Amino acid sequence: MRITILGSAAGGGFPQWNCNCRNCAGQRAGTVRAKARTQSSIFIQPDAGADGLLLNASPDLLQQIKATPALQPGRALRDTAIAAVLLIDGQIDHSTGLFMLRERNGKLPLWCTDAVAQDLSTGNPILRVLEHYCGVDRRRIQPDGTPFEIPGLAPLVFRAIALSSKAAPYSPHRDAPEPGDNIGLLVTDPRSGKTLFYAPGLGEIDAQVFDAMHQADAVMVDGTFWTDDEMQRLGLSRKTAHDIGHLAQSGPGGMVEWLDKLPASTRRLLIHINNTNPILDEDSAERAEVERAGITVCEDGMTLDF
Numbered sequence: 001m002r003i004t005i006l007g008s009a010a011g012g013g014f015p016q017w018n019c020n021c022r023n024c025a026g027q028r029a030g031t032v033r034a035k036a037r038t039q040s041s042i043f044i045q046p047d048a049g050a051d052g053l054l055l056n057a058s059p060d061l062l063q064q065i066k067a068t069p070a071l072q073p074g075r076a077l078r079d080t081a082i083a084a085v086l087l088i089d090g091q092i093d094h095s096t097g098l099f100m101l102r103e104r105n106g107k108l109p110l111w112c113t114d115a116v117a118q119d120l121s122t123g124n125p126i127l128r129v130l131e132h133y134c135g136v137d138r139r140r141i142q143p144d145g146t147p148f149e150i151p152g153l154a155p156l157v158f159r160a161i162a163l164s165s166k167a168a169p170y171s172p173h174r175d176a177p178e179p180g181d182n183i184g185l186l187v188t189d190p191r192s193g194k195t196l197f198y199a200p201g202l203g204e205i206d207a208q209v210f211d212a213m214h215q216a217d218a219v220m221v222d223g224t225f226w227t228d229d230e231m232q233r234l235g236l237s238r239k240t241a242h243d244i245g246h247l248a249q250s251g252p253g254g255m256v257e258w259l260d261k262l263p264a265s266t267r268r269l270l271i272h273i274n275n276t277n278p279i280l281d282e283d284s285a286e287r288a289e290v291e292r293a294g295i296t297v298c299e300d301g302m303t304l305d306f
């Protein structure tokens with residue numbers, strides 16, 4: 001399978017439009033060596049050149065399509081290589097791009113859990129609005145690890161597991177989490193036997209999540225924050241990383257420590273990186289630390305084949 005990183009930043013992108021933190025201001029001024037990034041989304045194809053699955057539809061989707069020729073194969077007057085979209089949650093930065101696909105010929109095949117479909121039909125009724133345009137052919141994901149296939153993406157096999165995190169702020173059940181508010185996805189190519197684990201929002205690594213990470217040949221996981229109090233320290237928010245459903249990378253019990261427990265052969269990648277995270281600065285001590293730990297910091301446009 002081929003995986004293309006369309007966007008590697010967390011919500012807001014990098015630099016974020018209204019932010020003048022060290023990273024954002026430095027990136028704009030050219031005084032911090034860091035690459036700009038769009039909001040997180042990846043594209044998975046069984047083979048390079050084939051139609052694929054869009055994993056999350058970011059508000060930056062149109063920019064990502066322009067930057068990625070593989071998404072527009074040009075076989076017909078109206079064409080796209082996006083065979084289907086899969087949402088791992090119902091957050092703004094993962095779902096708003098659906099609006100940008102409204103000109104599609106025919107209903108958009110959309111894979112998500114019941115919890116996400118409900119949020120996107122009530123608190124943020126994107127799916128209802130889309131009924132006035134291309135419409136959505138909604139397909140149910142059960143977040144219980146049952147293998148499923150997606151038409152047009154054979155022979156790839158998908159499995160979803162429920163993650164403990166939070167529904168979006170506009171969810172009618174924001175304060176009563178349901179399994180399926182957030183999922184992690186395992187994608188296996190039976191030809192190579194290789195598996196990707198994708199979880200851009202990962203609040204906690206429980207036994208089931210760690211087992212999924214262990215099964216994978218590549219893990220592409222939550223790279224949002226370096227420290228749990230990153231936003232508080234900068235005076236940008238009163239909330240910790242944990243409060244908003246993200247496990248910080250540094251310190252005891254952090255993501256770097258968890259990734260270190262995986263087999264040496266596992267590819268480790270961080271995605272969904274917040275604009276405040278010091279690992280974006282290619283000259284920072286934090287970036288050097290993750291690289292020493294054998295971890296790749298995802299960049300827009302990167303591809304992986306396995």
Ligand SMILES: [Zn+2]
Binds near residue numbers: 010091094201
């Ligand atoms: Zn996000």
Ligand SMILES: [Zn+2]
Binds near residue numbers: 019022
């Ligand atoms: Zn910033």
